Amino acid sequence: MGKIAVAVMIVSLAQCNLFFPTQVSFQNNTSAYTFVAIKLGSIDYETALTPGQQSPYISLDPGSYYLYTKGTNGILYQWPAKQPIAGGFSYTIIFSENTTTNSLIYSTYVSVAK
Numbered sequence: 861m862g863k864i865a866v867a868v869m870i871v872s873l874a875q876c877n878l879f880f881p882t883q884v885s886f887q888n889n890t891s892a893y894t895f896v897a898i899k900l901g902s903i904d905y906e907t908a909l910t911p912g913q914q915s916p917y918i919s920l921d922p923g924s925y926y927l928y929t930k931g932t933n934g935i936l937y938q939w940p941a942k943q944p945i946a947g948g949f950s951y952t953i954i955f956s957e958n959t960t961t962n963s964l965i966y967s968t969y970v971s972v973a974k
Contacts, residue, residue, distance in 0.1 A: 880948040880972065883917040889956040893964060894932050900943060900953070901925040914952070922947035927966070929955075943968065 886898050888909045895909040903918050927939040945951060952969040 882920055882922050882945060882947050882949060884920050884945065884951045884953065885915050885917045887914040887952055887954045888912065889954055890964065891957065893955070893957070895929050895955070896932055897928075897930040897936070899928040901945070917950060920945055927953065929964075939966065948972070 884900060884903060886895070886905060886909055888895060888911050890911050892911060894911070896906070898905040898909065898915075901920050901923060903920055905915055905918065907915070909915060922945050924942040924944045927943050928936055929939070930936045943951075943953070950971045952971075953966055954969060955964060955966050957963070958965050
């Protein structure tokens with residue numbers, strides 16, 4: 861009986877995620893790089909994101925999307941891998957710098973949606 865209760869609880873928790881909103885935020889942890897546009901799926905964030913700033917959370921449908929960014933140099937950049945977005949979670953995509961290679965990188969922080 862204990863195994864059945866655990867299985868029911870896991871299925872219930874998984875289904876609860878379907879009722880939470882799926883949302884994404886962008887955070888600029890670079891020292892001097894300003895993003896003037898960020899696109900991910902239906903999100904087209906065109907407010908300047910200067911170093912140290914974070915965008916508000918924006919709703920997004922679950923799926924797998926390419927991430928595009930544009931800096932003050934005007935070049936639109938497509939990041940090489942699709943970003944998977946699962947339903948019912950909050951994602952923060954954090955941009956930073958790799959000082960060894962002198963390049964921009966991003967990481968993703970995932971939490972249960974608010």
